[in-house]
Amino acid sequence: MTSALQDKVVVIAGATSSSGRTVARALVDAGARVVAVGHHQGRLDELEVDLPGVIGERADLTDGDDVLELAMRVHAKVGDVDGVVHLVGGWRGGGGIAGQTDEDYRVLERSFTALRYVSRVFWDDLVGSDAGRVAIVSSTTVEKPTAGGANYTAVKAASESWMRSLADGFSKSGSQGAAVTFRVKALDGLESRLADEVVALWAMDAAASDLNGRVTTLSA
Numbered sequence: 430m431t432s433a434l435q436d437k438v439v440v441i442a443g444a445t446s447s448s449g450r451t452v453a454r455a456l457v458d459a460g461a462r463v464v465a466v467g468h469h470q471g472r473l474d475e476l477e478v479d480l481p482g483v484i485g486e487r488a489d490l491t492d493g494d495d496v497l498e499l500a501m502r503v504h505a506k507v508g509d510v511d512g513v514v515h516l517v518g519g520w521r522g523g524g525g526i527a528g529q530t531d532e533d534y535r536v537l538e539r540s541f542t543a544l545r546y547v548s549r550v551f552w553d554d555l556v557g558s559d560a561g562r563v564a565i566v567s568s569t570t571v572e573k574p575t576a577g578g579a580n581y582t583a584v585k586a587a588s589e590s591w592m593r594s595l596a597d598g599f600s601k602s603g604s605q606g607a608a609v610t611f612r613v614k615a616l617d618g619l620e621s622r623l624a625d626e627v628v629a630l631w632a633m634d635a636a637a638s639d640l641n642g643r644v645t646t647l648s649a
């Protein structure tokens with residue numbers, strides 16, 4: 430049976446972690462053309478060896494010029510993009526409100542910066558696709574923030590807000606695009622579930638109008 434993902438181009442932003450690799454493998458198995466983006470060339474090289482067919486692309490996703498150049502390379506190699514799975518994250522916390530340092534915040538906000546850059550640079554592709562999808566992994570703490578995780582949760586809340594704006598952009602454009610947020614408490618052990626959920630974004634019966642703006646909590 431032909432998969433709805435057959436020959437769809439999906440960019441995984443931050444693909445070399447365990448979750449990124451699991452998502453990449455599931456997308457390739459479903460027939461997608463996967464571009465795996467990371468900052469560390471060695472980890473990308475390993476990923477390309479382990480997952481034949483995946484195209485590794487090195488870029489600093491927090492650098493606007495790097496992201497523009499990445500988009501040019503992706504367009505030249507595989508054409509327009511149908512999906513962006515954003516997995517650049519990181520965790521810093523602790524020390525209550527007084528311990529929410531600027532240094533930690535600057536590190537954490539890179540994830541949000543990368544989300545803005547990547548979704549903007551591929552926006553026209555996603556709107557033009559017959560099944561454009563953007564997905565992020567947020568945190569259950571957005572519902573119930575803690576003092577020690579204030580910086581982290583604020584960045585996740587900003588990312589979720591950005592996703593709601595993308596959802597509005599998709600619906601105003603009249604496209605078949607959908608912006609979807611997954612929330613987890615911890616990803617450990619949930620990588621395969623996340624990968625299944627990402628693949629399901631392109632299921633034949635997954636209507637963009639049902640998916641767009643959806644927030645789904647994944648738990649064990």
Ligand SMILES: NC(=O)c1ccc[n+]([C@@H]2O[C@H](COP(=O)([O-])OP(=O)(O)OC[C@H]3O[C@@H](n4cnc5c(N)ncnc54)[C@H](OP(=O)(O)O)[C@@H]3O)[C@@H](O)[C@H]2O)c1
Binds near residue numbers: 449469540
């Ligand atoms: N882990 C959890 O328990 C948990 C809990 C809640 C939410 N989440 C969220 O789930 C998502 C995935 O989490 P994870 O733990 O699997 O991943 P992660 O460890 O946050 O993965 C980071 C990925 O992003 C890449 N990356 C980091 N900075 C980059 C940059 N400037 N440019 C390009 N690539 C960059 C890393 O690649 P290189 O280092 O190889 O360059 C790596 O592939 C994240 O959004 C995270 O916040 C995770």
